[in-house]
Amino acid sequence: xxxxxxxxxxxxxFCALNDVSLHVAEGELVALLGPSGSGKTTxxxxxxGLEFPDSGQVLFDGGDATxxxxxxxxxxxxxxxxxxxxxxTVFDNVAFGLKVRARASRPSxxxxxxxxxxxxxxxxxxGLAGRFPAQLSGGQRQRVALARALAIQPRVLxxxxxxxxxxxxxxxxxxxxxxRLHDDLKITGVFxxxxxxxxxxxxxxxxxxxxxxxxxxxxxxxxYDQPATPFVYxxxxxxxxxxxxxxxxxxxxxxxxxxxxxxxxxxxxxxxxFVRPHDIHLARPGDGDGALALVRHVSILGSIVRIELLxxxxxxxxxxxxxxxxxxxxxxxxxxxxxxxxxxxxxREGWEGTSFQTRAEAxxxxxxx
Amino acid sequence: MRSSPSAPNALNEPLWVxxxxxxxxxxxxxxxxxxxxxxxxxxxxxKGIDAYMEALVDQDALAAIRLTGLVAAIAVPLNVVFGLxxxxxxxxxxxxxxxxxxxxxxxxxSVSPVISGLLYVLLFxxxxxxxxxxxxxxxxxxxxxxxxxxxxxxxTVPFVARELIPLMEAxxxxxxxxxxxxxxxxxxxxxxxxxxxxKWGVLYGVLLCNARAMxxxxxxxxxxxxxxxxxxxxxxxxxxxxNEYNYMAAFAVASLLAMLALVTLAAKTALEWRFSRELTGxxxxxSSP
Numbered sequence: 001x002x003x004x005x006x007x008x009x010x011x012x013x014f015c016a017l018n019d020v021s022l023h024v025a026e027g028e029l030v031a032l033l034g035p036s037g038s039g040k041t042t043x044x045x046x047x048x049g050l051e052f053p054d055s056g057q058v059l060f061d062g063g064d065a066t067x068x069x070x071x072x073x074x075x076x077x078x079x080x081x082x083x084x085x086x087x088x089t090v091f092d093n094v095a096f097g098l099k100v101r102a103r104a105s106r107p108s109x110x111x112x113x114x115x116x117x118x119x120x121x122x123x124x125x126x127g128l129a130g131r132f133p134a135q136l137s138g139g140q141r142q143r144v145a146l147a148r149a150l151a152i153q154p155r156v157l158x159x160x161x162x163x164x165x166x167x168x169x170x171x172x173x174x175x176x177x178x179x180r181l182h183d184d185l186k187i188t189g190v191f192x193x194x195x196x197x198x199x200x201x202x203x204x205x206x207x208x209x210x211x212x213x214x215x216x217x218x219x220x221x222x223x224y225d226q227p228a229t230p231f232v233y234x235x236x237x238x239x240x241x242x243x244x245x246x247x248x249x250x251x252x253x254x255x256x257x258x259x260x261x262x263x264x265x266x267x268x269x270x271x272x273x274f275v276r277p278h279d280i281h282l283a284r285p286g287d288g289d290g291a292l293a294l295v296r297h298v299s300i301l302g303s304i305v306r307i308e309l310l311x312x313x314x315x316x317x318x319x320x321x322x323x324x325x326x327x328x329x330x331x332x333x334x335x336x337x338x339x340x341x342x343x344x345x346x347x348r349e350g351w352e353g354t355s356f357q358t359r360a361e362a363x364x365x366x367x368x369x
Numbered sequence: 370m371r372s373s374p375s376a377p378n379a380l381n382e383p384l385w386v387x388x389x390x391x392x393x394x395x396x397x398x399x400x401x402x403x404x405x406x407x408x409x410x411x412x413x414x415x416k417g418i419d420a421y422m423e424a425l426v427d428q429d430a431l432a433a434i435r436l437t438g439l440v441a442a443i444a445v446p447l448n449v450v451f452g453l454x455x456x457x458x459x460x461x462x463x464x465x466x467x468x469x470x471x472x473x474x475x476x477x478x479s480v481s482p483v484i485s486g487l488l489y490v491l492l493f494x495x496x497x498x499x500x501x502x503x504x505x506x507x508x509x510x511x512x513x514x515x516x517x518x519x520x521x522x523x524x525t526v527p528f529v530a531r532e533l534i535p536l537m538e539a540x541x542x543x544x545x546x547x548x549x550x551x552x553x554x555x556x557x558x559x560x561x562x563x564x565x566x567x568k569w570g571v572l573y574g575v576l577l578c579n580a581r582a583m584x585x586x587x588x589x590x591x592x593x594x595x596x597x598x599x600x601x602x603x604x605x606x607x608x609x610x611x612n613e614y615n616y617m618a619a620f621a622v623a624s625l626l627a628m629l630a631l632v633t634l635a636a637k638t639a640l641e642w643r644f645s646r647e648l649t650g651x652x653x654x655x656s657s658p
Contacts, residue, residue, distance in 0.1 A: 050546055070549045077550040083543035087565045096561075097551035145547075152551055 001026045001188065002047060002156055007056035009042055016042040017053065018212040024156070029182050029189045031203035033196060035235065039212040040192045041160055047190060048158050049073045060155055076149030080161040082141045084133040090144050091116055091129040097152035119147040122181070139170040146178075150185075159191035163198065175202050196236050200224060208232050230346050233274045240280070240316040244345065246271040251345050254312040255291040256338075260345045270348040275340045277306065280318035282328060283337040290339035295330050311338055409627045412620035424621035432598040433606035433622070436514065440589075440602060441582040444521040448578045449571060452529025457563065459530075460537030461545065471534070477526045486520050486591025493519075512594030517602065520588040525581050529574035536570045537563075573640045580633040584626060 002024040009017040017039045024030050032040035045051040047058060049070030058066045065073060084093050094116045098107055107115065120126045123143040133141055142162060149157060162178070163171040179202050182189055193199050199206045200220040208215045208223060208231075216228040227233040234241065245252045249264035251273055258273070285292060296315070297308040305325040307318045318338070320328075330336060381387070414421050424430060458464070459471055477485065491497050493510040503510060510516045544566070548558045564571075586604040593600045595609065603622055610619035 048550055050550070070546075071552050071554065073550075074552070075550060077547065079543050079547060081543060083547040085544055085547070085562055096548070096553070100548075100551065100553040100557055100561075148547075148551070 001061050003059040005057040007053045009053050015212050027186045028204050031199035031206045032192045033199040034209035038209040040209045044192050048075050048077045074155050076154035076157040078145045078149050078159040078162050080164050082145045086133050094148045094151050123147045138166050157187050157189040240275045242273045244271045244273045271345050273343045275343045277317045277319040279341045281339040281341050285335050290337040292335050293338045295332050295334045413624040416617050421621050424618035429598045433601045433603045437583050437603040440521050443518050444582045445579050448525050448529050455530040456533035461542050474530050482587030486588035489592050516592040520592045521582050524585050524588050525578045528578035532570050532574035
């Protein structure tokens, strides 16, 4: 169990963490998700004892560990670039944490050998105990790093962008494998990632961070379906941000009038509507409600089709299944009827610092979520 | 870059240009490096092998060889300790005055050895700043063995440190962090993570440092006082013999220094070969396949 309370950390004039609190329950796997510079790695390193906060507290199992050195914390840490000891064999790498213990608590030579081989079997590398790190592939190195971290039977396992340096295919395999391993071992874990798909797939809970603050903490479903802030909306998955007028519980986007009951008391304000591309319903003109938009571009991405539309001067993206696309028979230059199945509204006021991009900058595979 | 006449290479010059440049390089190397080296051995052996051996077992020559060995035996270990400590500080930590320390390490390379020898005389000589105090306590540094050791240590300061700083900087601190998280203490981390990672670099530095410590002339010449059999190192002894027109003996002692240079070169090449594999290993270690 980890408790981080009101952590602050600055590097020179850069504020890496600004009053961050986090609770990780026993046996839980939590993802710290955010863009680079959001403070997620700093938070992880503070939990490991590799950095110390300017103020705030870190508790492990209820005991204060804020000033405890990394050496005495008994945490497993997996580095993005593995940080394997390059002059030691795989076996010696994994055995290191056991061999450096004080004589009184050090297991016997036979016990160390047994435990290392058990761990190597668990990470499916038993035949490679005599190899050096340079003779292994990236995925194999990362598994050695994991076995080495687990060898000291850590109270918590911390992983810094564990799959960041691997290619896409290996990354996918390894993260499923990590999830299974976590389910088997029931170890408390925190991992850092900038990849939404990774966070949503592997973690029990996701902490979205931005500019040294926590934007939202929740289950993957909550984070994706009910983003708490515009930032979370834009960072997780592809989204359209459309300027709108909010009046008495209604949002107006040109001809479109949508219910916004949360703002029933607002008489008139500038707002932004967030609509996921797959929540945009398209129909032929005259076939129901909606606003007319112009089809600009059509890209076929495997099972789905992405359509770029021009709606009242704003570019938006819609995604639909291949079959629906075939029914509509859309061509660039045609008019199409647009209706958001679901949308979420934020008043511009109060989010001044946030940039509302009309086109989400999410990565390509996030569209596949 | 491999190329053969049948496979033209975009970067190749015409044949005559290549031959001219290669010939020029061969001539220059022969004239300025190979020929002098051969002359040393030729002159040394000009009166036969017996005379050569006799010149080497001469009392003063033996004393010079012993002193040179002693100086190197003190200067090189000191240098390794200082070099490792300085490189460790500079490469693995951030602290105020870091660039000043880096510059200080380089000073012996940029100052003429004679100047550094003179500075020692000015500081520790009889008329120097600490002269009266040293005299009062009956300590003689200048024109004695301690002065020669000090001058040699000063001259060789950069060798190990300069070798290790770039290597340690390239390796970063992640392995040390991994070791501390696994529960290792500071000394343990240094002995089983940091040091093994730079061991070839240290050896390389030791080799260069040793060659310089044994061959140093300028600084040692100023502080030595040239007392035969007492404060003469091999290079100084060679000079004295030469000035006495005892060419054969001078070249005999010089041939020892030349052999030292050849052994150093061979060992250096072997180490570089090993070292480059380590550096390649480092690159392979950092990038994913």
